[in-house]
Amino acid sequence: MIKSNIKLLVLSFLLFISLRPLQSAEMVDPIKVDWSFKGLTGTFDRASLQRGFQVYKEVCASCHSMQYLSYRNLGEPGGPEFSEQEVKAIAASFEIEDGPDSQGEMFTRPGKPSDKFKSPYPNVQAATAANGGAYPPDMSVLVKARKGGANYIYSVLVGYEDPPPGVTLDDGVYYNKYMAGNKIKMPNNLMDGLVEYADGTESTVDQMAKDVTTFLAWAAEPELEERHKTGVKVIIYLVLLTILVYLSMKKIWSRIDSEV
């Protein structure tokens, strides 16, 4: 009786959810990409992460900050895993403001691996003013901060189109199929061959969008690989322990005349 009731309950609930009206037609669902970091044992594609960092550094970083990342993160396990020398060289290529020194003066010095990623603008207001009134969001956790995650970020990067007839765009506003409201203030910055990949991969728009999205996914969840690996171990351990406890329970309850 209870079982059939629960069945009825679940069925009616599913029916109810399936009846919900479709989302408004304007917003297109993001493209579904088969990311290597998806799934229970997903890991990042190391080469893609390194290429993605290059795209970030040469394209995105001129407007977007990534203030919660440090250069040392680039060499840590589960990330792009640049060598120690490479990380030092990357960090040193940035001039970081430090201080005050013993004279009370601020000074600049080459970056160290322990430094946070250098932001392109001193503050949010400066970033907003320099970008036509739209603040280029910090990208540290951007993939977690958008519904649709990596698929959405990738879709926006490849989703630029000419506006359909009847849609007029102001100066400095662009049409994007996947953006909410279809209007975006970020221009289409990716074009084929824009960056020269060190590993010789052809830098098509699609390739660069995938690489930089992979990089951003790692930036948002640098713990992902460790989390997946630990998770599998934890679940296996718990399942084994559950079986043992279940058998113990059966044994203990067999002493009395009752079902568990």
Add this chain to the structure above:
Amino acid sequence: MSEHEYVPKSKAAKWFNDRLPLLTLGAHLTDYPTPKNLNYWWTFGGILTFCLITQIVTGIVLAMHYVAHADLAFASVEHIMRDVNYGWLIRYIHSNGASMFFLAVYIHIFRSLFYGSYKSPREVIWIIGLMIYLLMMAAAFMGYVLPWGQMSFWGATVITNLFSAIPLVGDSITTWLWGAYSVDNPTLNRFFSLHYLIPFLILGLVVLHIWALHVPGNNNPVGIDIKKPSKDTVPFHPYITIKDAFALLVFMIIFAGFVFFTPNVLGHSDNYIPANPLVTPAHIVPEWYLLPFYAILRSVPDKLGGVILMFSAIFILFVLPWLDTSKVRSAVFRPIYRQFFWILVIDVLMLGYVGAMPAEGIYLVLARVGTIYYFLHFIVVMPVVGYLEKTDPIPMSISEPVLTGGAEPSLARKVNDKV
């Protein structure tokens, strides 16, 4: 409750126990006679204790690294996620732990509703439980504010603004709650302070909840009073401890699934955007466990009316033991009430679903229907069905099923009437 007096074996133990009978308490807890027919719905008390302790332990560690300041809170959470050893694990256990806590508490509450565990002589257990539930909601709401993301900020704004609906003094009360003229740094500070306090209040109430439980003893799926100890009972240890452990482990597997493989699925992506008082999110939604009440709040066009109705939806549960007129506890023997029970479950699920949707069109209609039915269930269905329903025959004891035990309904009723 044990029939036999516990006597410590060693002299030292006896010396101590005479001064503080902790050992007697321990013996009581292990011997505590428990109905042997408790099903798995009864394992959620232990699971909830586990949830509370998990939240307290992970919360204490998080508080060592978190900074309760409007300018620093978001960054300190990222610091925990990136730089603190296993910080991501501790934070994900804590944030998903809140959801698991509510999942367990809802099952626990609906179990009580199905088997009539709130009825005499267990009204005080029920009321303490509801106080725990209220504190849980307060703690969860304030905890959600702490990361100082967009949903934190705007959720806090919406919920604290509810108090401004109070006539005359509403605005003053809201300003007093905020400690400012809007949700701001003082609000965050006091929420952190209270978020740290409330779990320990809950812990105290849990002790009272269990104490109150140990006076009449557990209800059971048959819902009849039983002699304790008797052939209908088993000692709590090892029979119930091992069964609770098994159920807890199954629960932990699900818990771990969320923590390790979809740690953000129960949260809202907007909360990874730092709080911005100048930008309102398109849809402000609370965490899933508060959605049914959010739907009730929004189903009323009038703000004050909505607030009153939302709080009534919780406070009506406090008088539930007196709204239920049935002499039979367990819905197993209540063919009519049983159907209404499942309708209530669907109703609450539906309210939760429409609470996540924009309050317009069909969703608003469903929210209103759901709200009306929710109150009808408690105010009309429970008292009326209790009077009119012809209940099924009730067994005399757990060991004797209805048919072989030959218990006539009249006899069984007498047993039950003593309740």
